[in-house]
Amino acid sequence: MQNACLRRVFCLRVELILAMKTVYLQKYNHAYIFAPQALTGTELALRQNLLIKVSAGKIAVMEQVNPEALPAALKKHPRFYRLEEGLTLLPCLIDAHVHLALNGRAAAKGPIPPGAAKIDLPQGIVQNLAALLQQGVGAVRDGGDRLALNVKAAKMIEAQSLPGPRIVATGEALRKAGSYGSFLGRGFNGLSRRLESLASEETGQVKVIVSGIVSFSTYGMVEPLSSFSLAELRAVVEHAHRCGKMVMAHASSSQAVELALRAGVDSIEHGYFLSERQLKEMAARGIAWVPTIIPVAVQARQPLCRQWNDAEIDVITRTFREQVEKVACAAALGVPLGLGTDSGAAGVDHGTAVLEEMQLYAEAGLPFQAILQAATAVNAAILGLSHCCGSLELNKEARLMAVRGNPLTDLKALQKIEWLFS
Ligand SMILES: [Zn+2]
Incomplete structure (x- = not known):
């Protein structure tokens, strides 16, 4: 059966x-x-x-x-x-936050394009790219992977040796050694050496990790801040801007968001538990928010919910519901509200997750036009591609x-x- x-x-x-x-x-x-x-x-x-x-x-x-x-x-x-x-x-739609090198489930579900076996890229990535196209996703921004495979994929697509959406690559995420995110970047100790290599990297933007991830067992808790000081984070942002690269900051908890805002980043990624005051500041300064609700929401759904007990499901549900409410608040305040899925995270599939994230924006009460704009023109601006993508x-x-x-x-x-x- x-x-x-x-x-x-x-x-x-x-x-x-x-x-x-x-x-x-x-x-x-x-x-x-x-x-x-x-x-x-x-x-x-x-x-x-x-x-x-x-x-x-x-x-x-x-x-x-x-x-x-x-x-x-x-x-x-x-x-x-x-x-x-x-x-x-x-x-076409745009996903402002993906991890092409990660597969949310055991195996990627996209079809294997003809000739894929000859492509010098892990087959999972090739399938993820095909799955994105299949959902009408024409551009993505990659939030990083340890081997910087996203850069390689971006170059192959640009050279038209591989079908796929346009990729704004970040290479390896910038993180302090010993902090969260070892699968996103190797971590560094000496900042100045790391900054030197930034300019020569073939990346479109810089991803920095300012916090850990939200806890699914204690409501409102986020893994501790990375050990970036404000001065260090500012140095990263200023250097990236001098290289013509925008900075996307992985920041959950209002403390991490505050640090990222003070440092002058261009977009706040995730931003769980950020405050209304911070949203107002983002609206005033034109700093974008990519709330990535689906990677948390999906934990409360089948089959992933089986790994959590009732109390944990409660924490997960409260956490993503609060994020849905904040999305409504951000839209009302005029924050540049993008849309990203974090696909590649557990249970979040490339392509289909965009529609699921849009559905959560609809649950926040946003009009369909605003939701579509978030996934097209606003995302194009977040990707730095307003001049060529995101609108007809x-x-x-x-x-x-x-x-x-x-x-x-x-x-x-x-x-x-x-x-x-x-
Ligand atoms: Zn991410």
Whole structure:
């Protein structure tokens, strides 16, 4: 019986994969997309009957055209993609916090792309990249891994030797030796030597670890701060900024968030138990927040909940519920609210986790438009890619997807991707 169920789930998954048509637009000089409706600009404004000309992967022309008036020559163009009535074209999603080198479950679930065996990258990463594309994720920011495999993956994708979302890499996370996160970075003792290598690293941003992780047994407790002093953290941030790299800070507990804010980081990652005052400061200074609710929420769900007792489930539930409320508060205060999943963490799968995180934002009472903006334009800014990603606009990259239905009225439409342009 269980086998039959599993088979059905598997078949459904395969069908979904087969149903999605993928077009790598960057390969072609010119291509045209006609969308009966599209969500355009950073505001995701709905426009009807949009004809888009893509040149070398970028949106070169956007115009409203009556479908009856589409020129016959255009309809015959080998790279003319006419989207069916009922589909909505929108920018691909962005996940602002992943760990490509980690797999939340025993094995990655993405399909193995043809030729993957020849790629010099752990197969788990290749599968994670495929799983992200399958959910319409067109860009990610990686929060680091000990071997800096995220840098390698980013370079391979840029060189088009591997399909996948665009990656903003951080390489190895910066952590003090002996503090939390040995799987994210080797840890260092002498700061100045570590800073020297920062400029030459092929990374887009810098990840610093300012705290441990939240406790699932004692409510409100976070593993102790890393031993960064404010002066050291400031030195990291200033040096990173001089190298043109933004700094993402892993910081839970209001104490860790305070240290990160004083040091001038660009985004607070996780930020469990941060205070309303800190959110107000972030809004005023334009510091982004990526709350990553799903890695905690998933602990209270099957099958992971089996490893916790009732009291621990209670702590986990209170912790993520509080985070959901803070998301509502952050949105009301005008904090640049991004969306990241920490996928690769236990129980958090690459790709699907984005939709789960969006669902938690919906539970916070955020309008669907604000949730989609967090996962597109706001995330693009957090990744430092506003100039090229995160919205359907002139001169931006045509990383787009077409879904059945309209995600502004039903987020579940994002599960029904029919076209992926990348
Ligand atoms: Zn992380």
